[in-house]
Amino acid sequence: MVNIKEIDGSSNPRAFFGSEFRRLREAAGLTQAELGKLLYITGSYVGLFETGARWPKRRQDVEHMDVVLASDGHLTRVWEMATRTPYFPDYFQHQAKNEQMATKIEDFSATLVFGLLQTPDYARAVFRAGSPFLTEEEIDRRTATRMGRAKVLRTKDGTCGAQLWVIIHESVLRTPVGGPEVMRGQLLHLTQLIGTHRVVIQVLPFSAGAHALASGSVTLMELRDQPTVAYVEGPCAGQVLSDPAIVRRLRQSFDLVRAAALPPQESAALIDTLAREYRFTAFARAPRFPVPWRASSHSGPEGGNCVEVARDGGTVAVRDSKDPAGPVLTFGAAQWTAFVAFASARRP
Template identity: 45%
Template sequence: MPGPKLLDPSSSPRAMLGAELRHKREEAGLTQEELGSPLFVSGSFIGQLEAGTRRMQMDYAVKIDEILATDGYFVRNCEAATKSKYPDHFAEAAEAEAIATTIKEYAPQLIPGLLQTKAYAWAVCRTYQPTAPEDVIDGTVTARLERAHLLDHPTTPLLWVVLDEAVLRRNTGGPAVMAEALRHVAELIRKHRIIVQVLPFSAGAHAALEGSLKLMAFADAPPLAYLDGLGTGQLLDDPATVARYELAYDLVGASALPPEASLALIESAAEAYSRE
């Protein structure tokens, strides 16, 4: 397995914890596997904590302090490192997404968060929380739009999205919102910043019928898969499980339209909404 990513400890609380964990583990003469064993996690998981691709949960912090005799250091610092502006079920995935080199996503119902416009994000968040105060919706939308700054870099991360045709046809927020949202996606495609395919209804049954799927790869840590549900999410690192989802994504991509035809369909749908 590649060595852990060398993080700047001053860059974030998670980076600080990862750097200190690596230092204390090596000082104790333990391998990642040896530290992971009493925690009932893999050596890869410890590597992901050190690399900053996984969050340190409090129960792990307690055990690590015991094993490494660090006098409560990880417990004291764990709370700050796990604070997030994202929902609990998505926070760890968002943090991993921020340092991924490649993101591949199958979106069955909605435009992915990284590609949403403000109006589209507002419509989605308001639908999810119909009785929430305006400032709560504002905060959620702002956090979602901030994630999109990942795409400010001209090449990294590589973002490859397969949109189900339902994403184009589901009128979210009204025709004007949909027209703007789809044109935004088309603009990113035409700037060669993202790769997008559309999985048409005519493709029939496919390998990801059961839900959304996000795959993340990193420069020096094992890949992760994230499964999203209604108010729930699972971040998975088991190599066999991730490989199975990578195959599912590849099969979906093979059934989808080529990028050029996908762009034409997206722009056609945007034009149809603009005429409504």
């Protein structure tokens, strides 16, 4: 039998479902083990439902609970409410409220694009990678919740909401979360946000080397009529920090990283360049290419034409003509000019 602990049913809808499930079981005079037999599960699993550690995935299972407990559909109605309610992990509940009250949000992202800036496809890829056993319905629900958080960037009348200043490590932009097409869409979304003047984005380049926030990501929030708070998150938990000394220390570290990052205009140019690179990578995986490829005049004589080149605006892509579905190497305009000059100088 699972040890019974007090559940605060008001903390979130899922906890409320668990507390109601327990209340109905006790009203029926059943132990966890006895109810488990009627539901074809173990008593331990009943306890997990009651504490909120487990959640019934299927409506028909909840309807069966209502039948066994003679609760006239009450559990099903609570389950439906909880299913429709935006999903936040317990540790993120406080942070989600802070986001809604913030007048200014500053974030350094070391591993992923900041949640408020993610596209639906990028968010789905993140959830799928982190929780491979989630159903598509649950992934959609979590994605919808994450997209809903972005409303802090605008007010009800459509005007600019909270000010947002984000620093993203270059490695985040070069990690193909969800594949090249998803990443291209994500980077184009960042470019569009920059154009709205609601968001300032800086990129911390690889060339910056070690930096003041090398140990992880941090979010700083200026709240209405309250002191500034910080939020830090690890793989399985996050924490809101309000101690003034700690917040000042994180503020100093954030400012040091901001000073080492590329200026906003250069950052926007880099994001645009990387979006073009992802476009070519996506083309390499597609059966047809929307840009023409041509054989390079510098292919070696021993194997015939072995290098193909395609140009799209200021970006040049190079691939092996013998393996057109293989990897694509991309160059910016300046990089390509320098490469051709170097290759030409070395020709006999």
